[in-house]
Amino acid sequence: MALLKCPECDSQVSDKAQCCPKCGFPVKDMIEIERKTIQEKKRAKRKKMVEIVLAVVVLCVVVVGVIAVIKRPDTSGLYNKIAWGSSENQIKKDYPNGTDGTDDDEEKETYYLYNMKSYIAGIDALTRFAFKDGKLYQITFMPSLQDNSDLVAEEVPSKVEEYLCDLYGEYKKDSAIYKWETKKSDIEMFSYKSLVTVTYSEKGYDQQKKDE
Numbered sequence: 322m323a324l325l326k327c328p329e330c331d332s333q334v335s336d337k338a339q340c341c342p343k344c345g346f347p348v349k350d351m352i353e354i355e356r357k358t359i360q361e362k363k364r365a366k367r368k369k370m371v372e373i374v375l376a377v378v379v380l381c382v383v384v385v386g387v388i389a390v391i392k393r394p395d396t397s398g399l400y401n402k403i404a405w406g407s408s409e410n411q412i413k414k415d416y417p418n419g420t421d422g423t424d425d426d427e428e429k430e431t432y433y434l435y436n437m438k439s440y441i442a443g444i445d446a447l448t449r450f451a452f453k454d455g456k457l458y459q460i461t462f463m464p465s466l467q468d469n470s471d472l473v474a475e476e477v478p479s480k481v482e483e484y485l486c487d488l489y490g491e492y493k494k495d496s497a498i499y500k501w502e503t504k505k506s507d508i509e510m511f512s513y514k515s516l517v518t519v520t521y522s523e524k525g526y527d528q529q530k531k532d533e
Contacts, residue, residue: 398489398503398521400460405505405523407457409433412450429454437462441484443470444477446519458526462519474515481517485510 326333327341340347399405403412412433413419419435433450440446444464451459464481466472472480482499486492489501489508501508507522 396504398501398506398508398524400506400521403457403460405457409450409452409455409457412457416448416450431455439467440464441480443467443472444480458523460521464517464519477515478512478517481510481519482512485519 327344330341330344332341332343403415409431416433416435416437419433422432422434424430424432431452433452435448435450437446437448440448440462441464443466445467446462446464449459449461449463450457451461464477466474466477482492485499485501485508489503492499492501492510494500497511497513499510499512503524505524507524507526509520509522511518511520
């Protein structure tokens with residue numbers, strides 16, 4: 322049994338009473354209104370809780386979906402979206418202040434060296450863009466520790482491997498060579514102790530070179 326306050330004389334009245342025993346005020350209707358008010362408040366509270374739970378569930382689903390998309394391997398395999406066949410001028414524009422070069426044994430092959438800062442957190446990379454007939458067909462990275470890096474040299478291979486796996490998924494390993502196959506690139510990482518090189522080649526270029 323609950324007690325309510327009589328609006329007429331402020332006396333305590335049972336919620337089962339028909340009228341106030343002190344002043345005779347009819348409290349039955351007031352009690353019914355009070356019950357309905359309490360029930361409405363409870364329903365509104367439950368509804369709000371359900372809405373909050375649903376909102377949290379939807380937000381979690383969206384976050385998981387976004388993370389899944391972000392973590393999805395890059396099936397194109399293009400480094401930093403650089404298209405194969407890009408011109409030397411375009412690469413030099415995007416990566417200025419590098420160094421030109423020409424291979425003695427390949428008359429039509431030239432290259433452009435660029436010091437890639439923060440290739441990975443704590444790691445820089447000397448980067449070689451290789452061109453044939455003026456068109457990009459290969460990119461090679463030679464990672465090295467930054468001067469102020471918290472890493473040690475022996476950690477470089479595992480950090481580079483982790484970086485490439487995050488981008489391109491699982492690899493195939495042949496001795497000291499890790500390989501990732503993508504739609505547009507053949508990607509290889511050579512690792513020996515603290516020495517690492519990573520090479521992106523235009524898809525099928527090595528086979529084309531052999532056929533020539």
